[in-house]
Amino acid sequence: MATRTSTLIEKDTTMPPDPISLQPANPEQHFVALAGQINTQETEPSTPETLADWYNKQVEEAIRFTVAVTPLGQVVGFNGIYRSYTNLERNYGIYVIVGEEFRQCGIGSWLYDHLFNQASEMNALTLRARVRDTCEQGIRFATRRGFEIKKQSIEMRFDLSAWDDRRYEPTLQVLRAQGFHFTNMAELGDTPEARRKLYSLNNNAAATDPGSDGVSPWASFEEFERDVCQSYWYHPDAQIVAIDTHTGEWAAMSAITVFEGSDHAYNLFTGTDVRYRGRKLALAVKSLALRRAREFGVAAVRTSHNSENEAMIAIDTKLGYVRTPGTYVMVKEVRKIIGCRACALNPTLYL
Incomplete structure (x- = not known):
């Protein structure tokens, strides 16, 4: 989701001008x-x-x-x-x-x-x-x-107009052959059960990402549902998930949206369960999220990463994202x- 910021003034004076x-x-x-x-x-x-x-x-x-x-x-x-x-x-x-x-x-x-x-x-x-x-x-x-x-x-920007999504179809085909099913929350009915699985995958992936504090973003499913699923920017069909059909486990996800007043899409979060990392699942769900971004009618996508998450930065660089000033x-x-x-x-x- 995306993160809030604030501004501090440099000059060290103790009282503001009257009559503020x-x-x-x-x-x-x-x-x-x-x-x-x-x-x-x-x-x-x-x-x-x-x-x-x-x-x-x-x-x-x-x-x-x-x-x-x-x-x-x-x-x-x-x-x-x-x-x-x-x-x-x-x-x-x-x-x-x-x-x-x-x-x-x-x-x-x-x-x-x-x-x-x-x-x-x-x-x-x-x-x-x-x-x-x-x-x-x-x-x-x-x-x-x-x-x-x-x-x-690290903040990054992607030019959708120059992207050929056919490059990643072979990767998706290999993963499907291995038993992974790619879908989204809308196709799953956006049910309470599906939301709980999305919550668990989000929390666990975020807490174990390289450079994280080891802290899960949400203390409870109720908070996740309030802050995410009940937000105006939540689009069930733009919450992409990969499910291991052999076990039923949710292996990876990528969420994308367009914030009100924005001229670009935003890739909110991409995460992979630690047991499934290193299998190109993040690349796969990200490519599907970019396909969904085109349906928003925008020409660009932005995202951000912890600078220590070198693996995810490398994936986005491979996709075609370029770095912009960060925070x-x-x-x-x-x-x-x-x-x-x-x-x-x-x-x-x-x-």
């Missing part, structure tokens, strides 16, 4: 501006409606958005804190984004300090920040506040010190 004030974000009043500011940093677009959909699903997890506004109600920046992993207590991601024309005057520092106080109140353990790897200002700002680069997300994952852990707040934060940062 902070107030809790109101989805109906502020999400048009927030979506616009997010879209200055994200590769995948947000609309006020899709932002509200995601926000409302996180309300039970204590998500908080705060806006910096002028007396006339103009939103000049905002911060946000949300659960980074739903099955890891007190680990959070953050947003700190400031409009370009309002930067370098302390608003970013003010928003970050306000967010840090909220994180303390929430007894946060970690803050995780995603910073564009080309944004030197954001990297400096995060580093000065104790964040360290832990990972890099760093920067993490701050704040230890409890006598007389100070206890906190360890996982933010996502943008300038």
Whole structure:
């Protein structure tokens, strides 16, 4: 699914210019501006409606958005804190984004300090920040506040117009001969049973991918169904799966979609059960996902990978993906010190 980011201002000042004030974000009043500011940093677009959909699903997890506004109600920046992993207590991601024309005057520092106080109140353990790897200002700002680069997300783009999918038919034929059945969630009826198998394959593959934290993305099937299957971008016929007909095991999957307002498709995740890796199943399901992307009527596909997942990067390179600027994952852990707040934060940062 695809991942959220945030922006930090470089200049270290403690007070913003008058008469800007902070107030809790109101989805109906502020999400048009927030979506616009997010879209200055994200590769995948947000609309006020899709932002509200995601926000409302996180309300039970204590998500908080705060806006910096002028007396006339103009939103000049905002911060946000949300659960980074739903099955890891007190680990959070953050947003700190400031409009370009309002930067370098302390608003970013003010928003970050306000967010840090909220994180303390929430007894946060970690803050995780995603910073564009080309944004030197954001990297400096995060580093000065104790964040360290832990990972890099490699982003890639694929030109569908020049792709000949017939090249991969021999691979599919070999795998079918070995007993693998290629299908999708729509053909399987998108039933609760099928969704549970998709959930299990997603969780296990993500937790065992090279470079992963070893943590499953979802704590329960109910969370997976809420966050994935009930999302507007979920297309059952674009959830490609490979099933071992000898055992009935779900061996591999690849999911693709088009986010609202986007001019390209996005390959959300491709994963293979550890028992089936090394058999070209990821290449097979990815090629079928690209075929489905054409039906969306787009000319390009984007995706991203942990930089340590060299095998998946190699597969996409073989398919024809090319690298584009990516993001760093920067993490701050704040230890409890006598007389100070206890906190360890996982933010996502943008300038």
